[in-house]
Amino acid sequence: MSASLFQRLAARPGSIPALTVLALVALTALAAPLLPLPAPDAMRPALASRPPSVSWTEWTDLDQQHLEETHPAGAWARQALFGKHSLSGLAGTDDLGRDLASRLVWGARISLLVGMAATLVAMIIGVSWGLVAGLSSRRMDGAMMRLVDIAYAVPFLFVVILLIAMLRGGPSAEQGMAGPDRLVLMFVAIGAISWLTMARVVRGQVLSLRRSEYVVAARALGATTGRIARSHILPNLYGLIVVYLTLTVPRVMLFEAFLSYLGLGVEPPGVSWGILASEGMATLTAVGTSWWLVVFPGLALTLTLGSLNALGDALRDALDPRLTRG
Amino acid sequence: MIRFLARRLLASLVVLAVVVTTCFFLMRLMPGGPFDLEQSPDPVIRANLLAAYDLDAPMHEQFARYVEGLLRRGDLGPSLRYRDYDVSEILAESLPVSLVLGGSALVLALVFGLGAGALAAARRGSAIDTAIMSLAGLGLALPSFVVAGVLVLLFAFHWQLFPVVGFGSPAQLVLPAVSLAMPFAATIARLFRAGLLEVLAEDWIRTARAKGRSPLAVLWIHAARPASIPVVSYLGPAIAGVLSGSLVIESIFAIPGVGTHFVESALNADYNLALGVVIVYTVLLTVANLAVDLAYNLIDPRMDDGLGGGAADEAVPRRGVAAP
Numbered sequence: 188m189s190a191s192l193f194q195r196l197a198a199r200p201g202s203i204p205a206l207t208v209l210a211l212v213a214l215t216a217l218a219a220p221l222l223p224l225p226a227p228d229a230m231r232p233a234l235a236s237r238p239p240s241v242s243w244t245e246w247t248d249l250d251q252q253h254l255e256e257t258h259p260a261g262a263w264a265r266q267a268l269f270g271k272h273s274l275s276g277l278a279g280t281d282d283l284g285r286d287l288a289s290r291l292v293w294g295a296r297i298s299l300l301v302g303m304a305a306t307l308v309a310m311i312i313g314v315s316w317g318l319v320a321g322l323s324s325r326r327m328d329g330a331m332m333r334l335v336d337i338a339y340a341v342p343f344l345f346v347v348i349l350l351i352a353m354l355r356g357g358p359s360a361e362q363g364m365a366g367p368d369r370l371v372l373m374f375v376a377i378g379a380i381s382w383l384t385m386a387r388v389v390r391g392q393v394l395s396l397r398r399s400e401y402v403v404a405a406r407a408l409g410a411t412t413g414r415i416a417r418s419h420i421l422p423n424l425y426g427l428i429v430v431y432l433t434l435t436v437p438r439v440m441l442f443e444a445f446l447s448y449l450g451l452g453v454e455p456p457g458v459s460w461g462i463l464a465s466e467g468m469a470t471l472t473a474v475g476t477s478w479w480l481v482v483f484p485g486l487a488l489t490l491t492l493g494s495l496n497a498l499g500d501a502l503r504d505a506l507d508p509r510l511t512r513g
Numbered sequence: 514m515i516r517f518l519a520r521r522l523l524a525s526l527v528v529l530a531v532v533v534t535t536c537f538f539l540m541r542l543m544p545g546g547p548f549d550l551e552q553s554p555d556p557v558i559r560a561n562l563l564a565a566y567d568l569d570a571p572m573h574e575q576f577a578r579y580v581e582g583l584l585r586r587g588d589l590g591p592s593l594r595y596r597d598y599d600v601s602e603i604l605a606e607s608l609p610v611s612l613v614l615g616g617s618a619l620v621l622a623l624v625f626g627l628g629a630g631a632l633a634a635a636r637r638g639s640a641i642d643t644a645i646m647s648l649a650g651l652g653l654a655l656p657s658f659v660v661a662g663v664l665v666l667l668f669a670f671h672w673q674l675f676p677v678v679g680f681g682s683p684a685q686l687v688l689p690a691v692s693l694a695m696p697f698a699a700t701i702a703r704l705f706r707a708g709l710l711e712v713l714a715e716d717w718i719r720t721a722r723a724k725g726r727s728p729l730a731v732l733w734i735h736a737a738r739p740a741s742i743p744v745v746s747y748l749g750p751a752i753a754g755v756l757s758g759s760l761v762i763e764s765i766f767a768i769p770g771v772g773t774h775f776v777e778s779a780l781n782a783d784y785n786l787a788l789g790v791v792i793v794y795t796v797l798l799t800v801a802n803l804a805v806d807l808a809y810n811l812i813d814p815r816m817d818d819g820l821g822g823g824a825a826d827e828a829v830p831r832r833g834v835a836a837p
Contacts, residue, residue: 201650340528340802342794344757345775349536349787352779353543437654444656448761449776461656468662468765471677476670485659493654 192426192505199501205494212491216295220261223269224277224289226253228456231284236470236477239279246273279479282470287463287479291487294458298491301374301452301459302440308378309435313385314428318420320386321393322412332390335383343380344442351376351451373452377442385431392427396420426506433499437492444488460488514810521806525799532795533583533788537576540784547593547782566593568784579788589792590785594778600789603774608793610680611763611770615755617686618693622751625694626701627744633702634709635732645702652699657758661692661765678767689766693758697751701744708740738812745808752801756794 196202215222225231229249250273254262277288320331351373396402402419410419440460446452447461448468455462467480548562563569567578582588589600633645668688669677679685712718713736721735722728760772771790778786 337524337528340525340799341532342753342757342791342798344753345791345794346532346536346539348760348776349779349791350539350543352776353540353782441656445658445761448656448658449764451776464656464659464662468658471662471665471670476666478666481659481662481666485655485662488656488659489651489654491654492656493650496653497650 195505196501199504201497202501202505205497205501208490208494209498212295212487212494213299215292216299219292219296220254220258221265221268222289222292223265223272223274224292225273225275225286226250227290227293227458228285229253231280233284234276234280235284236282237276237280238477239479240276241274242276244273244275246271278483279477281466281480282477287483290458290463291460291483294460294463294484295487295491297370297453297457297459298440298443298461298488301370301377301443302436305374305377305381305439305443306432306435308375309381309385309439310428310432312379313382313431314389314424316382316386317389317391318393318416318424321390322397322416322420328390332387335386338383347376347380348446348449348451351446369454370457373443373446374439377439377446381435381439381442385428385435388427388431389424392424393420396423430499430503430506433495433502437495437499440488440492440495460484464488517806517810518803521803525803528799529792529795533580533792534576536788536791537579537784538572540782540787541572541575543782547784566591589789592778592783592786594781594783594786600785603786604771604789604793607769607771607774610768611756611759611772614680614686614689614693614762614768614770615752615759617690618697618755618759619752621690621694622697622701622755626698627705627741629698630702630705631709631732631737633706634713635728637710646706649699649702652695653703655695657692657696658761658765660695661688661762664688664692665765680766680768680770685766689762689768692765693755693762696758697754700747700751704743704747705740708743709736712736712740742809742813745805745812748808749798749802749805753798756797 223246225244225246226249229247246269251262251266254265274288275286277286278291279287281287281290316331316335320328323331354369354372397415397420402415405415405419443452443459444461444464447459448465450465453459453462463484464481467477467482467484470477470480546563546568547566548559560569567575570578579590582590587601589604592598592600592603595603629645629649633642636642665677665688668674675688676682676685709732713731718731718735721731726735759770760776762768763770763772764776771793774786775790777783778790
């Protein structure tokens with residue numbers, strides 16, 4: 188079954204390039220501390236606003252210090268692998284002389300983390316909601332799905348922006364609320380508004396599954412609703428859930444970029460692709476544009492999101508041949 | 514039909530009430546107030562300011578007064594940031610700007626999306642089809658601010674065809690409207706192509722062809738209407754997406770619309786302005802969704818008229834949260 192699924196997936200146009208891109212992005216993000224790149228927030232005013240070029244430079248104490256603070260194990264491994272060598276300026280530098288290639292690689296970590304964590308939140312809420320609604324009495328099901336319908340009409344985006352902005356603007360911004368907390372807040376917020384479609388799709392599938400013969404048989408044998416949900420229905424939902432996970436991640440990442448762009452997401456000196464794109468756009472108004480600051484973050488976002496979308500579509504088609512379009 | 518409308522309206526009112534109540538209290542429960550950034554540390558001045566804006570009363574009394582003003586006089590209260598301005602005055606100035614931008618983006622998205630989708634479906638499997646669909650895939654993945662950045666780089670700096678920022682002349686509208694429209698045009702193209710392909714396989718299309726109808730007439734006269742149902746059902750989320758997308762686009766192109774006010778008012782803890790903007794957006798969204806559902810029934814009278822919408826809904830999220 189799984190082998191044939193993979194074959195069907197591979198047969199969809201675009202799925203192999205998409206998988207390759209995603210694997211590369213994920214690997215690069217994971218290996219960020221080990222790569223021979225300057226530290227992402229080490230400023231070198233002498234090298235400010237340089238267009239892309241390739242040059243080996245010295246790995247300075249500044250870089251080492253940064254890496255040791257954020258990633259001690261990585262600092263040691265990197266030293267062992269590349270010694271004092273460092274490839275700088277691959278994607279140019281920003282107006283403070285920070286290395287864009289390095290910032291992109293480190294930004295991938297945050298962007299992917301937020302994307303996956305928020306999707307996880309959305310999945311937990313959406314799948315439980317859909318499962319419970321699908322297995323409940325007609326009346327309960329109706330009420331729960333009516334709530335989802337109503338929630339679709341709420342402009343959550345604005346509510347979330349309102350909350351995050353208020354939290355940021357208040358005096359608490361200077362006191363408590365460290366970086367990670369805000370990240371957590373962000374993916375809980377994004378996740379909490381992205382579960383509706385998942386709930387609807389899961390509930391639809393549960394409704395058709397609960398009428399299937401083996402579920403009726405299990406019930407006749409005295410299985411409780413909880414047991415039916417766990418061992419008979421949930422396993423049959425995995426495919427569907429994976430498809431919608433793949434399609435939710437890019438939406439969520441886009442939302443993160445959007446929030447960061449508005450200055451409401453990840454906070455500098457933390458880097459995410461949204462922050463980088465936003466910084467790039469800010470330099471556009473200055474005299475003499477630094478095109479690489481706009482193009483590379485945009486490219487990173489587009490490639491990753493495009494691959495995720497393509498993979499999600501291909502997975503959906505591979506899982507359900509009836510849906511095959513063209 | 515009347516029952517359907519009444520039920521939808523009732524649901525919309527519930528949504529509006531919930532949104533207003535939640536935002537009203539959450540904003541006030543958040544740490545930080547509208548006058549925390551004020552220069553003067555004098556507690557007397559602060560107390561006077563709070564009293565002047567009726568912010569020293571218990572929260573439920575403030576709420577009661579706000580709701581009363583809203584329902585009786587349509588009063589959204591004074592802005593806490595822009596002295597001597599009422600929220601309704603600020604909205605009256607900025608809303609038309611946002612509507613012009615959003616409206617042009619929506620029209621662009623429809624024209625290009627439907628055109629490209631029809632072309633791809635008519636030339637199914639050809640190089641044109643592949644090219645259009647790849648482009649649509651790209652458009653879907655491109656955040657609107659990246660599109661905006663690239664467009665500005667090319668058309669404002671490199672070729673200097675359009676102005677970089679500002680609002681007022683049609684030339685200034687081109688770049689922002691195009692960047693805003695891009696992801697929606699891409700989605701519409703995909704939906705319309707899929708819809709057309711499905712419809713073109715039907716029997717009555719073969720009948721029309723057998724009658725001797727030209728391929729173009731078959732496409733636009735016979736197939737387009739049923740094939741546009743997924744597109745119509747996407748318009749609700751698309752409108753929501755255009756509204757929220759304009760938050761970013763307005764700030765990039767320095768357009769004095771509602772979006773810039775919204776982010777700023779939230780950052781400044783300008784309770785009344787922020788709530789006013791949320792109310793306006795919720796109403797716009799509700800009206801748009803209602804219009805979409807009506808259009809739905811007009812296009813295909815068989816559609817069930819329950820709150821849940823038709824089956825075409827399932828594939829399309831009815832909301833455009835991450836669309837910008």
